[in-house]
Amino acid sequence: MPTDSPLPRLAVACSPLGDARAARELASELSLPFLGKVHPRDIREYPVLLFSDENGLGLQVTGKGAPGPVRAEFVTGKAGYRREHGGGTGQLIAKAVGLQKTRQPLHVLDATAGLGQDAFVLASLGCRVTLFERSPVIHALLSDGLARAALNQQSAPVVARMTLRPGSSIDWLKEAGEGAADVIYLDPMFPHRDKSALVKKEMQVFRTVVGEDSDSEDLLSAALAVATYRVVVKRPRKAEPVSGPEPTTRIEGKSSRYDVYSIKALPTSPA
Numbered sequence: 001m002p003t004d005s006p007l008p009r010l011a012v013a014c015s016p017l018g019d020a021r022a023a024r025e026l027a028s029e030l031s032l033p034f035l036g037k038v039h040p041r042d043i044r045e046y047p048v049l050l051f052s053d054e055n056g057l058g059l060q061v062t063g064k065g066a067p068g069p070v071r072a073e074f075v076t077g078k079a080g081y082r083r084e085h086g087g088g089t090g091q092l093i094a095k096a097v098g099l100q101k102t103r104q105p106l107h108v109l110d111a112t113a114g115l116g117q118d119a120f121v122l123a124s125l126g127c128r129v130t131l132f133e134r135s136p137v138i139h140a141l142l143s144d145g146l147a148r149a150a151l152n153q154q155s156a157p158v159v160a161r162m163t164l165r166p167g168s169s170i171d172w173l174k175e176a177g178e179g180a181a182d183v184i185y186l187d188p189m190f191p192h193r194d195k196s197a198l199v200k201k202e203m204q205v206f207r208t209v210v211g212e213d214s215d216s217e218d219l220l221s222a223a224l225a226v227a228t229y230r231v232v233v234k235r236p237r238k239a240e241p242v243s244g245p246e247p248t249t250r251i252e253g254k255s256s257r258y259d260v261y262s263i264k265a266l267p268t269s270p271a
Contacts (some may be wrong), residue, residue: 010209011046013038018052024051026057030136040066048209050137057144059137059209067259072115072145075152093118094125096232096258097183097252102266106229109181111169111219112188116142118234122185123161130181131162132169137209139166170215173222182266184223187207187214187234189240217243224261226256231261 012027013035014020032050040049043062051060051069058069089099097108106127110119113131115138118255122130129261133139143164149155172262173180220242223231233242237257241247247259 004048006193007213009046010048011035011043012050012052013040013043015039016043016053017054020052023050023052026052026140027268029213030140048111050140056148057141059141070115070141072142072146073150075118078117089125090236091121091125092253093121093232093234093249096260097122097185098230098266099125099126102268104267106182106266108183108185109169109173109227110185110187110222111173111223112186113142113164114138114187114189115135116145116164118185118187119162120158123147124158129162131164132167132172133164134168135209139164148174170219170222173219173226176226178226179227182228184227184231185234186216186219186231186242187225188219220261224263227263229264229266233259233261235259 011033012023012030014023014037016037024034026032027050030050033046033047035043035046038049040051040060040062041064046062049060049062051058053069055069056071056177058071060069069258086093094100097106108119108122108127108129110116110122110129110131113119113133116131116133116236117229119129119131121162133142146159146162146164149159150172186209220231221244222232224245230248233247235241235257237252240260243262248262249260251258251260
């Protein structure tokens, strides 16, 4: 993702129980310093680490009193709970994508995957999901999370329907042509003033690395040119829509909403 402000200094490190070899290879791949085995609370020269420990790869703020790492997690936590107890096609994102309107399995392209939570929900509901995440750091987190989830008996069938691709989704969409995906899903990074605990921990750390998306208008335009049935854009509930055509409909939740751009009716019968 592009950023409108300078990125923080970032390094790769691991705990005594982390995978030092994989961490070193990742540092080389991303052209980042490798600090070896450290305690994040003792690090002063880097505000954020890509940190490998016994639970996988995380984005860890350094210094005393820092919150725990941010990970792409699909087995436990919120993703695991939603997999086991989620609202099925009654969930807002499922309604926005159109899963209540069709019995045909859909190919959804998540063009701004982030930590993959929304993509995992859609895959758990039977969609085949292609994920793009252009921030190399977040892509590494997501790749690690998917790999760990593939080893879990409950989440493995869901992850099998998820394919992570490298690079920019805009570049891919511009070359893909019509029919690139049934539904294209966008969740661009926008300025956010929510004071919730989630923002204080996960989103603040996330934003320090990826910044804000400055090309969401171009992304929407590229998506509308190639999606078969609809494009869905997730937005803060009270935010302005992305510049461009007016959404066909909006589906609102307590803090977020989904702007739906319909192209043609979804098929009502299985393929």
